[in-house]
Amino acid sequence: MKQIYTNENRLLAMNSKNVIECAGIAVEIRNEHTSGSAIPGHQIWLELWVDDSDYETAIELLKSSENDESKNWICSTCAEQNTESFEICWNCQSGKS
Ligand SMILES: [Zn+2]
Numbered sequence: 001m002k003q004i005y006t007n008e009n010r011l012l013a014m015n016s017k018n019v020i021e022c023a024g025i026a027v028e029i030r031n032e033h034t035s036g037s038a039i040p041g042h043q044i045w046l047e048l049w050v051d052d053s054d055y056e057t058a059i060e061l062l063k064s065s066e067n068d069e070s071k072n073w074i075c076s077t078c079a080e081q082n083t084e085s086f087e088i089c090w091n092c093q094s095g096k097s
Contacts, residue, residue, distance in 0.1 A: 001028065002050060002052055002055045003047050003049050004020070006046065006048070009090075012081065019062060019065045025051075027048050027049070075094055
């Protein structure tokens with residue numbers, strides 16, 4: 001197994017997982033259920049892992065999906081990145097402006 005992606009933003013991590021899974025590649029998520037033991041104020045980064053044999057393909061998939069990042073928007077209140085489909089910020093619920 002190889003770690004292919006990690007992000008403290010769960011939404012972006014899950015987006016990447018979907019991109020890879022849509023191509024028929026199995027993705028393992030690590031750190032998803034560790035919030036109970038988290039140190040307050042310490043963000044747990046989600047990690048995506050794929051088989052060694054799928055690594056190159058998955059990297060290419062993520063690269064091509066990043067080309068869509070221009071459609072993402074940055075929250076003017078908290079500066080977090082949101083995907084196009086979100087009308088309000090995932091982090092602070094401010095409206096898209
Ligand atoms: Zn925000």
